[in-house]
Amino acid sequence: MADLSLAKSAAPNVRGPSLLSMLWRDKLAFTSAVVLLIIVLFALLGPTLLGELAGDQNLRGRNFPPFSFDRGWAFVLGGDSLGRPMLARLVVAAHSTMMIAAGTVLSALVVGAGLGLVAGYMGKNTSQVIMRLADVIMSFPSLLIAVVVLYVLGPSIPNMILVLAITRIPIYLRTTRAEVLEVRERMFVQAATVMGASHARIILRHILPVVAPTLVTIATLDFAFVMLAESSLSFLGIGVQPPDITWGLMVAQGRPYLNTAWWLAFWPGLMIVITALSLNLLSNWMRIALDPAQRWRLEARKTKNV
């Protein structure tokens, strides 16, 4: 009889280097991961630490230019149109921004993927109904949803998530269904059927894990999309409303000052770009790192160095 503990310790060796060390090796992906970590920390701690500072108005000291320490570190990125420190506001806004983006992406993912799994796995009729529903959502203008929800329910963050999530459902639904149609024909799904596995088990244990990487990739791409969509709604006056702040709202509000105080719209815009870029780079890396057939691309560098 072999020793169990030995069997466990042997496993990583065959799997090759750990993900973390592979991440460290790809500097671009590593930087992205660190940036995202910082943004998540901002989102979690920002309002508690800097909430007070970010709301501190000073009308006469508005549009304070950046890169000056005259008014303390908080003003290093300048002050906004009400004289509030940009840096503090950016950090605090990370909270709502991340809430909305993550909330939207997650709920659209769960609902869309759920429906997609059912549509792909179940018979033709169920599938038809769900796909036509997706058509309806796709041709239903998000703006109307936004106005309906905001008018009937009010402009709160959960409602923003609701608005944006509804519009993002079809993409997950379609992708999931397409993948499921392919995956369910695979041999291991038949193998599970032969063993007597229930539909739920086949969907959740066998099909979902195979579809998941694609969904995660779309979700990361969507993250940026949602931040921008939220910003666009703010531009049209039907998005997040003060006193809540998001980067998207800050960009929309800073737009009139493009000539006179560029930093009002520039920094939050830059944050959106950085977040989107980091997510995409990391997800590109993850797609390769988690795919055994592609991993050598990350590996090759190492073997040359050693």
Place this chain on the structure above:
Amino acid sequence: MSEPLLTVRNLSVDFHTARGTVNAVKNVSWSVGRGETLAILGESGSGKSVSANAVMNLLDIPPAEIVSGEIFYEGEDLLKVSYEKHRALNGKKIAMIFQDPLGHLNPVYTVGWQIIEMMTAHGRPADMARARAMELIIRVGIPEPEQAMHKYPHQFSGGQRQRLMIAMALMLKPDILIADEPTTALDVTIQAEVLALLKELQAETGMALVLITHDLGVVAEIADRVVVMNKGEIVEEGSVRDVYHNAKHPYTRKLIDAAPGKGEIRLLDQAAPLLLEAKKLCKTYGNFAALQDVSLTLARGQSLAVVGESGSGKSTLARTLLCLEEADSGEALWKGRDLISMGRSELLGVRRQIQMVFQDPTQSLNPRMSVYQLIAEGWDIHKLMPDRSKRRARVIELLEQVGLDAEHVDRYPHQFSGGQRQRIAIARALALEPELIICDEAVSALDVSIQAQVIALLDDLRQRLGISFLFIAHDLGVVRDFADTVIVMKSGEIVERGPTAQIFDAPQHPYTQRLLAANLDPDPDVQAQRRAALIHA
């Protein structure tokens, strides 16, 4: 041997992979002359295709890296010529055909377009190419050649696709044709035809043929010389007959010994109780009759083989017996109870008793589940072994039963070789202590040496545990070694049935006879005799 046309000298190629650098081939040298057929024989992972790919400049660099070596053709080292020059040689002077012609033909273009492109890509006028393509399509025996030009690859059968590939390769009358496992995916009768075609064409054009294969029978049938590869190195080299009869290297010996179809034929135990009985099963898809009045019986502890070529309905039979497909009519009785009309919960109980091992373990094992999860899943489904603490020990026990180690328990399928994966699939089937295991081409994707081991394992399980087997296969050698009874299927019908010895020694139906005749024997002398007999007939 005449002046060599193509010479590979001391070629070493490394692959950089996630698990470190792999020396794919080490100091490989071979050459081939005009009109000669060289076989490169080896099992999967032996590096037999690497040198051919290097000749064609098809290696992906990176991850591949050519460490050393030379490839001489017409006095030039192909590893040193410019990309453009190498490209101009490909197809024109050296052509290549592949295993799996479905994947290797572009699915979205007509075969006519693809064949013609072989010439237009090298600057020949399109009308000339069209005429030549027609000529070759007729030559390789495609029916209705005019229409065939406008069809897409998926509209042809496997054998036809390989013929089309050959036609394409021969468009510019190349000096050398490299064939990478050209018949592996084909039925035996088709394989024989394709090999015969290759031989004829070689005789007509005088080209050199480099044949990469894992099948000793193919080597015996067609090759003049053979190099045997193992783990990236050439272990044996010589004329086919010489190597077969006087193999020096132990690996070659092992390979030759592992070839199936040479053991004792087993005798049937008539007394065993009946387990499964099918009565007049019928199943049609549209106009296509997949099963017509198929009846069979299987007793406890016995193994029943179903043989037939692709499209004969043998897989549909398995799927119908497993209730994956619903039969149009007929009965399938499991211990006297009809499976087809059975209720859900009763069927769930039967599902535990009948297990299946699929052809390709790469696909039948969920890549995202560990070995432990794969094997234990059945217990979750059937609510067995509620004491989870004992499960692990039982999984290890099963792994050891199929010849794997305890330390494999937390690994994932992609970390195993093909043979090991099939063992995991068998362990998974055994976990539910079934009474019947249906094997759908369970060993046909495996290398011969592994194949022999798996067959031995199954045989052992049958004897020790009294499990019955329904064994679906197209490889007659394997069937001969394992089955008690054989059913031969063609176009959804059973054309012949009987004890194994009867089928092999005195086949009645012409189709059975044809199957047996097309089966290639690893012994070049035996194969030469068969060929002679076929020509006579």
Place this chain on the structure above:
Amino acid sequence: MTKMIGQRAIASLLSLLGLMILVFFLSRLTGDPAVLFLPIDATEAMKQQFRTLHGLDLPLIEQFARYVWDLLHLDFGESLRKARPAIDVVLEAYAWTLPLALITMGLVVTSAIILGSLAAFKVGGFFDRLVSIISLIGASAPDFWIAIVAIVVFSIGLGWVPTSGVGTPLHWVLPIAVLFIRPFGLVVQVVRGSMISALGAPYVKTARAKGVKNLPLIFVHTLRNGMLPVITVIGDQAAALLNGAVIVETIFGFPGVGKLMIDSILQRDFNVVLAAIMVTAVAIFIMNILIDVAYGLLDPRIRN
């Protein structure tokens, strides 16, 4: 093929009906158009008069029945704000949106395919990284921001193009350029991903063994296969454009359907909203059918 289109058309008609019911009732949840049409200090009697004139005082279900009845006579009702047939207003706007969407998508598809394919051919190379980073930055910058900066730079600073409006072909340059960026960023990524896997397919090996040159290898042999997953994404992006490019239309004063839609929603001009959504939906359904046809054209295996 014809049968497939027929079936899809029927299914789409059902979707259209569902969409209409949904929009009809949802939009009426959002308040009283009389309040918005009339000034804040209008009397209740005036508001009532407005409602009576437009049948807004009837029970909701009766309003709906009337709407459906009119619709069956191809009458989409009159715009509450513009005193014109709603469908005229919408079709006028569509005459602008459609070419804008088509030209933009045409440019997006062509350039994304070329750049994405070339990037995929040498994965991880300089060109690949350059295309990735530029497209990602482009795709994650807020479009109204780009639009205003573009006006400041190209219209005022350099004087190359007019700031806004329509009239000459030059007027189209900035709106198209701004609209182009985001779908381009996305499609280029998808093309790249799809082409990477397509370039690994066995038939590519065959083509290389045939001695096919690199450009035909990428753009003839691989592209048609690699396009299949891309089409879905292109469809999604085109649908978004057909829905109207609200921001770009708003900033550039482009008289498209997006601007019309948001204005009508904000003013509760229900008939225009409904007509606009239905016309858009028809356009999107047609596009979806075209996509399925395109699949069939690209891939002979799914033609039947």
Place this chain on the structure above:
Amino acid sequence: MLLKPILIGALLASTTIAPALAQADTDITVVLSEELDLVEPCMATRSNIGRVVLQNISETLTELDVRGDKGLTSRLAESWEDKGDGVWQFKLRPDVKFSDGTAFDAADVKHSFDRVFSDQITCESKRYFADTALTFTVVDDLTIDIKAEPAQPVLPLLMSLVTIVPSETPMEFVRDPIGTGPYKLTEWTAGQQIVLERRDDYWGEAPAVTKATYVFRSEPAVRAAMVEAGEADIAPQITAEVANNPATDFSYLNSETVYLRVDNQDAPTTDIRVRKALNAAIDREAFIGTVLPEGTELAVAMVPPTTLGWNPDLSPPAYDPDQAKKWLEEAKADGVDTSLPIEIIARTENFPNVTEVAEALTDMLKDVGFNASLRMVEVAEHEQYYSKPYPESTGTRLVLAQHDNSRGDPVFSMFFKYASEGTQSGVNDPKVDDLIARASAATGDERAALWSELFAYVHDEIVADVLLFHMVGLSRVSERLDFTPTIATNQQLQLSEIGFK
């Protein structure tokens, strides 16, 4: 395909970038912030329509002089007199022709009013005659008697709000308005532009502008950029942030007044000390030159200073946070629950920087101890809070709103905003009701005095609301034009007032 002409066009045009529309020196382009849904004369009191239609296409009987101090002047009516008993007689200008060639007479005036009061068409100007019944008697072609019940002392002023259309005009919204004005509509491409061209047979002096093209851009930066790039000549309603060129950018009081409507019947603002505290908590001066443009004036009344009866003795409440806190404490000591939530309701896009203003207001109220919060809403929702019946709430709501009165008389404001029956009123005070009733019925100096008294009472005695600012409009005008925007530019843009340098 479609791409080709564009590229060719781009090549051709890249050498000669001219403004989009080739125009004569006396042609101008006006870029407005919102598109016109209608070009309907009876809707001319809606500002976006008025800017194009009023006095350009269609004229009124009387006109209020906003450039000088002539008060009400004649337009289509040459003179008018009060005949007593609520009857006013108007003498019409002779030899006036509509743009379709028909002559203007008293029947046209009657028909124009019939149209306004018709129940087949929703004309906006009807609202000015809400409680007044008018009877029209055509005396002769050029004389008409108008009788108002009850008597309407400002009837001639009201005549400046109703445009005159020919008697053939149908009882529905028209798309080809016919008027007596110096211009006629020659092109209307929905979504793109409206073109007015000068009439040769206009009765008055021929204006300098021969042709005016109106285009629509909602983004202020784009409007300003268009004038800068020479694509447009006048861009009303730009924002302070883009108005950075003193040579072209004009600021002017635009007749809008921003205030916080306070519900005096709702706790805690029932208590006058709480209302005083609200007023004292706000540092009004801090807004000016920051989030609001320079030139913005502090408001002491609902109407701008150019209005009849405006009270020069009133002064804005001083910014005194300590005093505000004190008042709050006093109120609290007397049992007023000052911790009740106070929600400020503001409308997005109401005026430039409304969000900043609302945020700053909220912050200032919080600073002195109010439990204040901000809620930004869309126009339709704002309307629900602004007009009666007000929705229930814990605590109270302060509605940030903007009121426009460029008509010269407070009657258009005071009833709605302060009378106990007024639809947007937060006041229920018999003295206020009485003053409004008396002032509305009075004429001349008495009228002015009564309005003055009302302003003082509302502002100082009952502290009915939080009056904030008289707003400033900013317009960019091309340097080739000789034109100064006025307080009326919000409502109308008379092309005849535009000259060339």
